[in-house]
Amino acid sequence: MINESNQDRRGFLKTSGLLTGGALLSSLPFGATAGPGYHFSVNDTIKIALIGCGGRGTGAAQQALSTKQNVKIVAMADAYRDRIDDAYKSLMERGAKAADGSPKVEVPEDHKFVGFDAYKQAIALADVVILATPPGFRPSHFEEAVRQGKHIFMEKPVATDAPGVRKVLAAAEEAKKKKLNVVVGLQRHYQPVYREMIKRIHDGALGDIVGGQVYWVSGGVWQKPRKPNQTEMDYQMRNWYYFNWLCGDHINEQHIHNIDVANWVKQGYPVSCQGTGGRQVRNGKDYGEIFDHHIVDFTYADGTTINSQCRHYEGTYSIVDEKFLGTKGKIDTFGQKSALLLYKGAPLYVHNSKADGNPYQIEHDELFDAIAKGQYKFADAENGAKSTMTAIMGRMATYSGKVVKWDEALNSQIDLFPATLAWDAMPKSLPDKDGVYPIAVPGKTIAV
Secondary structure, three states: OOOOOOHHHHHHHHHHOOOOOOOEOOOOOOOOOOOOOOOOOOOOOEEEEEEOOOHHHHHHHHHHHOOOOOEEEEEEEEOOHHHHHHHHHHHHHOOOEOOOOOEOEOOOHHHEEEOOOHHHHHHOOOOEEEEOOOHHHHHHHHHHHHHOOOEEEEOOOOOOOHHHHHHHHHHHHHHHHOOOOEEEOOHHHHOHHHHHHHHHHHOOOOOOEEEEEEEEEEOOOOOOOOOOOOOHHHHHHHOHHHOOOOOOOHHHHOOHHHHHHHHHHHOOOOOEEEEEEEOOOOOOHHHOOOOOEEEEEEEOOOOOEEEEEEEEOOOOOOEEEEEEEEOOEEEOOOOOOOEEEEOOOOEEEEOOOOOOOOHHHHHHHHHHHHHHOOOOOEEOHHHHHHHHHHHHHHHHHHHHOOOEEHHHHHOOOOOOOOOOOOOOOOOOOOOOOOOOOOOOOOOOOOOO
C-alpha cells in the first residue's frame, strides 16, 4: 500500500508510521516466532474480551462476532454491572453460532468483571481485546493489553490529554516489538471510498493539496440527569461525554474522525493551530465543562491550513464530511457522490459507493483474518495517538485562545485524570455550590 517510487511519501511513512487504509505491515517472515495470541490454523478459536460494555463496545463485539473466523467472546469487563448485563443480553439475543453449533458468546459469571481494575482480569483470558470504555481509560487499558501480549481493537480517540497520548505512543512501540496487531476505530481508514480517493490524491490526481475544510456539525448527544445522593464520580462517569478527563471534549471524541482524514490527506500532522470556541447553546450545568463549538485552523509543515469546524447546536445545518483543494482540482465530499473534480466541474474520477460495505465491519474482518492466519499486518496505534493529539491540540487552542505548537502540546504536563479511581473519590473538575462546572475562558485559561 506504499508507493515505493514516491520518495517524499516513503520518507514520511518511515518517520511517522501513518499508512493509508490502516497501518498495513508485512506478514511474519517464514520461520519467525510469533508473539502471544497468534493463530496458525483457521480452525483455532480466537478468544475475545470486551472491555467497556456500552453501546459502542456492544456494537464492536457484534462486528467481531460477524467475521468469518472462529471467534468467541469469553470475558467482559466494565465499571458498571448493568452495562455488562445489557451488553450480554443484546449479544445473546442475536444468537451468533460457531461452525460446530456452539454459541459465540460464552461468558460465565466468573468471567464478568466489574470495577475500575476489572479490565486486567478480562484481558488475561483472551487472545484479542476490544477496548471501548470512555477514552480517558484507553491509555492504561491499551498499555495493559500490550503488556499481556494481546491483539487489540481499540476505539478512538485513544486519550484525552498529552500524558495519555505519550503513554499510548510508548505502548505502541512495544506492540510493534511484540508483533501485536492493533486496529483503531478510525474506520474511514477501512472504508473503500476513503482508501480509493486518498490513494488517488496521494498519487497526484489533485496536484498539491493547498487547503481544505473538515466538519462534524450536528445537534449533540445524550445527557443523563443527576440522581439523588449520586456521588460525583458516578455522575461524571455516567455523563462521561461532558467531562474532559473522560471524553476530551467533542472535538476529540467525534471530530477526531475528520481531523484524522486531514492528517491522512496531508500525510503528516499539523505543526501549529489556533482557533476559537465556547458555549452558546448547550451552556447549562447539565453539559459539564465542554464547549459546544470549536473552529480551528490547523497549519501543516508546508504552510497549508486546513479549517476544522465542530459544533453541537440542535435545529441547525448539519454536516459530517471533508473537503480538500488541490492545485489541479478538488474533492467536495467523501459521501455517496464522491468525486475528484476539476475546478470547472468536470470529474477526474467518480467513486461508486454501492458495493463499498460497512467500514465498521471491514476493520474487524481484516483484523481477525490476519490473526487467524498468523499474520502481523496492523499497527494503527501511532497514527491513532497522533490524530488524537491533533484534536487535543485544537482543544488547547480554543480553550486558551493562543497559538499552540505541536511540540509544546505533545509535551504538556497537564494531566486531567483523577489521582484516585473510586466511587467516593473526587475528579479534578468539580461543580460549585450551584452545580456549575468551571468553563475554559480564552485569554485566561492555561490549557497547554
